[in-house]
Amino acid sequence: MTSTENTPAATPVKKQLTIKVFGVGGCGGNVVSHISRAGFADVQLIVLNTDSQALAQCPLPYKFNLGLGLNGGLGAGGDPERGRAAAEEDEARLRELCTGVDLVFICAGLGGGTGTGAGPVLARVAKACGALSLAFVTLPFECEGPKRMKQARLGLEEFKAAADGVICLPNQKVFKLIDENTSVIETFATTNDLLAQGVRGLWQLVTRPGFINLDFADLCAVVRNRHSESSFASAEATGPHRAKEVVEKLLANPLLDGGAALGEADALLVSLMGGSGLTMAEVSRVMEQINRHAENAHLIMGAAIEESLGDRLTVTLVASRQPVNPPAAPKAPEAEVPEPESTPRAGTGFDLLGAAIASKPVPRASALKSEASQAPAVLTEVAPDAALSAPMAVSRSWRSRKKAKVAHPELGLETVTTGPFQQSEPTRHNGVNLDVPTFVRRGLVMN
């Protein structure tokens, strides 16, 4: 048996921040191994799995076999229920692992059994122990079939309800980062690497003493109890114009939907790292550009020196958007809801949001009603998603905006015309389509 007992017992209260990174399930294990190769100091990496064979292959010292009594170390068989049961069986052990920890990262691949089922249990336990829990999850490729996707979406909902923040990477978007000839191994290495970068960026944000310092309390202020889902991206550049290039790369990142995710974010974490040559001017240049794209966001940033980076400048960015409806109580998965969403909606910055709404029509409608009772005219204005379900309202949208006098950044329902430029190549600048009227992009209201 590979389950090990050498996980140190939870340490009593101490000044230094305790961080643990859990990899749950097969994918989680891979990500955590990847993180370990990337060289994390003073972070404990723990792999949890129901499959003892997979655990045996994992090179890390701290691992734990979930649900040995239930499944006999044979895995969860792609069934989230069994994954959850296994985690619940070992809840006491999980609690022990999470006690006294300040920050828990949970890495999991959704769609299978263990990550989807056991992950949210771990998030809940970690939160109950007083830790800030952040989940980094992947959604399966579309080719993996609708069943896995459905399981993954439900798992994501559970994660969102249980963890403080969920950062989600739809594998499908990784297709934009790879080319035709990329092998399967490389593709998965890419997704693992992306998740590892996300963990690393946040970890560095809170642990590294930077010249613009960020501490754990800052992170808590933005993340705790938000139950939001986020996008993240990171980019790296070298050379004399690296400050400009790094932002360009960041905005070109498909994970941010070409910069659209920034405009819709209401909280933004930015972590900058460079070698000792990092100048204040570069930091301000990067932040200036990011600020311009995310005018409405609560922005926290950190900048740190990492000697090993040399000439490189890396920026890791986590954009999180407040969920439009309050999350359902934990442990209430809406299993009865069918999943109509198969392809990500192009119009919204966050595909996931669309999915989340699609799988939760009931609380959505009630949220709408309460808003509507406060300001009837706003009804059509709530979000493009809302209007999609009420197409009749679309034509009146302009007038209703006028009455309600709300500056709303989302103009998805009216096709924002680029008029005579529709036929020609769009003028893109740092991910912004300049053909769209400036006043629309800036959200100016012409009442």
Next chain:
Amino acid sequence: MLNLFFPEKTTVIVGLEIGTTKVAAVVGEVTEAGGVNVTGIGQCPSRGVRKGEVVNADLAAEDVRNAIVEAEKSANVEIASVYLSVTGGHLTSLNTHGVFTATSDDHEISPPDVTEVLANAKVFSRPSENTVLHAIRQHFTLNGQAGITDPVGMLGGKLELDMHVVHGVTTRLQNPVRVVKGLNLEVEELVFSGLASSLALLDNEQKQMGVLVVDFGAGTTEYVVYADGVIKHTGILAVGGDHVTNDLSYGLRKVSPARAEQLKREHGAATIEGAAGQTLTLTSENGFDDRRVNLEHLRRIMVARLEETFQLIDDDIGEQGFHEQLRAGVCLCGGGARIRGIDQLAESVFGLPTTLGRANAVGGLRSATDDPELATAVGLVKYGAIRQKAQPQGGLVGKLRNLAGSLGIF
């Protein structure tokens, strides 16, 4: 080239700009004193161009023919060849650096060494589908001594050269050339339109002090930075007056584009001062009062777009650190320079004194030289004059000057 075959004859020089709203042909001649005089203009509204690039070759050819015919009548000459301006979002620019190292330090720099350093400076990585439009010499550095304009005959072991290169997608550069050639006209040379405009507007003193030229056209906005007498930076944004019109057409609740264009010209300004609370009453085709438009909104929409465009340029030149070097301020031309209050807006965005450019560098027809919209076409004539002046020199030096594209004259 015309001048090679008839070296003794004074030639007319024709600049042709196939712009987004108009095609302009300007005819000029070189005076005995070496100055440039404009003798004729031909203009025609342009229909086949969008964002500075030809999208309908047939319409564009028709418009070019009309403009050329008008110019021929106006100047009473027959036009056989033109200098053609090009623009478009595909153009990119960068500064390159070439090095030539001799065997020893007491080496006298000879013309072949200069040729070699020029060739070295032209080696840079660019996409395979791009060709170099301009390779403009900036300064030589000889053994660390910077700012040398002509190193031939000097002693030194290490010769370096900074160059400004403008390159663009070959096929897209060829489209306007094909249109012109289809009319049995020769294209002497392709010139980046921002460069042409700056030639028309600037004198040597301004170039020396440092100046930013912004050509705010209908489809595109080009900008050129001069400092220490040479071109330091060029850039292009595929945003222009058409965008302002489209913004108005959308923002004033579906005013037709033609109406929006008219409103922009008649009531537009780059400031919202004095517009608060005013409304305009539009009359329909039949002469009845049609609807009302809030003047303040019209102005706010315009200001947002213009300010943003300037801001993008400002960010770009600020990033390269040129702000300190622009002691002669900003010079505006193109149709956008006609917008009321645009100079104050530019002044506040760039933080530099701003003037509306007029073609100081050439004489002749006042209607051509005073018109900011004709700056590019007038500048093309100036460019042609400079090039033709360089050619008859003959010998190695003359050839070299041609190779460089442009010597210290810029």
